[in-house]
Amino acid sequence: MPVIRHVHDLPPIARGGAVSIGNFDGVHRGHAQLIEQLRRRATEVGGPAVVFTFDPHPARLLRPEACPSPLTWTERKAELLADLGIDWVVAYPTDMGLLSLGPREFFDRVIVEVLAARAIVEGPNFFFGKNRAGNVETLAEFADSEGMTLDIVEPIEIDGAMISSSRVRDLVGLGRVGQAREWLTAPYRIRGLVTHGAGRGTDLGFPTANLDGVDTLLPAHGVYAGAAWLGNRSWPAALNLGPNPTFGDLATKVEVHLIGTDEQLYGQIMEVDFLERLRDTRAFDSAESLTKQLKADVAVANQVATDYLLSLGRTVGRT
């Protein structure tokens, strides 16, 4: 789904639908529940289901020192939202102009003038306008004045607290990617550019694509089972995130060994799903003992990732 980045690019068919405004970082199961209601309303009003989001997160401009790394880049967010049935994603290039609009001005400019919304769906913790001065009560008044419906969808709770992007960030930061996968609508994914490493991997029998320029949250250091994507092609993968202490190489790297290919990958953009944490990265007493462990890691990763890719209906290594 193409992401609309300028409000004047919004085609007329993207107007007059059901709208939700928010960051939707990570696209978790709470978001999915809200989007189900958004879809129902879109069908009722006979218009599109639209998400209006911000790129970057408003906190990046307002409180850069306290702003966590995001879980998703915007195109990934749009892909996940499309999978849930969203027709249009508007990713507004966040600026102080937008963030300094009061609640009524924001409502009039964005919801009425740009989106011509006929229905709005939000969660109970929705705030909008300068200093987050507008809340769901304010929004209910404004929606009423324009004849729009407003649904406030109850959040999904796990362990007595609602699923939130910040709780998912905590899980990912701790390396608990298996649990994050259950809370999200798809496994946690990063992307990066394949660059040259120290050239050791091939000698060990396990070449690794080193990913650079990852612009979202990195899981904790460790060894993981994953799935690697190059465009529409996918492979099971074994990942090491962290240093190579066996070789005294302490730089943090994101290394991905693709299982079942020996293609040259330098210069390509690779996306990687984190499926399961396997173990801590540690120093081995020789390259041979590391290789022995790598064989075992690759066998487990292959099993976990093949199951996952088959569950998506994919033939491994093919489009």
Ligand SMILES: Cc1cc2nc3c(=O)[nH]c(=O)nc-3n(C[C@H](O)[C@H](O)[C@H](O)COP(=O)(O)O)c2cc1C
């Ligand atoms: C699945 C996997 C697990 C790894 N685990 C460790 C580890 O526990 N300790 C370690 O020193 N290096 C570990 N490595 C990293 C290898 O040492 C590394 O891939 C090798 O040094 C190649 O580095 P290069 O890509 O810079 O050439 C692991 C690599 C993979 C693919």
Ligand SMILES: Nc1ncnc2c1ncn2[C@@H]1O[C@H](COP(=O)(O)OP(=O)(O)O)[C@@H](O)[C@H]1O
């Ligand atoms: N199965 C594979 N998984 C990852 N990279 C592979 C694979 N087969 C070949 N390659 C290529 O080998 C390179 C990694 O080899 P490696 O010896 O670890 O060198 P480097 O230290 O430069 O990463 C990758 O960037 C990629 O181009």
